[in-house]
Amino acid sequence: MSKTVIISGGMLDEGFAEKVLEANPEAYIIAVDKGLEYLYNHKIEPQYIVGDFDSIDPKVIDYYRKETNIPIREYNPVKDATDTEIALRLGITLGSKEMILLGATGGRIDHLWANVQTLSVACDAGVNACILDEKNKIWVTNKSCVLKKSEAYGPYLSVFSLEGEIYDFSLEGTKWPLNHHDLMPCDSLTVSNQFVDDEVKISFVNGRIVIMETKD
Structure with a gap:
């Protein structure tokens, strides 16, 4: 199993989700709490279901408990990790090398930021993981x-420090290049840059950065 699609309980454009799943027919699907409702409504079978199920329609989770043999990992709502982090760690344990997180944006900003930080778990495990919606691709790298x-998700590129000062940070091939800058967590200098050359080179010597490829 090389690729996993995680369906979380945030805002989910159903047409977009359908396109992603159709483009990845061999992907393992992990449903997270309310994200299971999308799969239920479209008769798509996940391989795992995880969550505390505090936001899902009770009839949906009851159906999977009673009518299927799909593994369900249920957690107490009082816990030390989000449902999405639990799902991502499960994907790593199952051997996934690439993960796409759908339904991980929109709604509450604290949930979005927690999901962005959770990408660090995949990064540290050597797994390529990204949050994807109609306008944004978000990923973390060290x-x-x-x-x-030619492969950019959109014309805009933003980069942020995820942990303290990033030393000797450089951007090449963008509309606004940057050379040997110490990137601070409070910097807005690297917001809404644009691809210019065929290749954009991002270099730095420490820490983790968040990369956002976006479109209007």
Whole structure:
């Protein structure tokens, strides 16, 4: 199992979710709490169901408990991790090398920020994971990288420090390049840049950064 799609309980454009699942027919599907409702309504079978089930329609989770043999991992709402983090860690344990998180944006900002931080868990495990919606692709890396303009999710590129000061940070191939800058968590300098060259090079020597590829 090389790829996992996690369906979380945030805002989910059903047409967009359908396209992602159709493009990844071999992906393992983990349903997270209210995200299970989308799969139930579209008769899509997940491989795992996780959550405390405090936000899902009770009839939906009852159906899976009584009518299917799909593994369900149920947690007390009073716990030390979000349902999405639990699902992501499960994907890592199952051997996934790539993960797409749907339904991880929209609604409460605290939930969105927790989901962004959770991407660090995948990053540290060497797993490529991203949050995806119609306008945004969000991912975390602890290594310098090269982005291809032809593969960009959108024309805009924003970069943020996820943990303290990022030393010797450089951007090449963007509308506003940056050379050997010490990127601070409070910096807005690297918001809404744009791809110019065929390749954009991002380099730094420590820590983790959040990369957001976006479109209007």
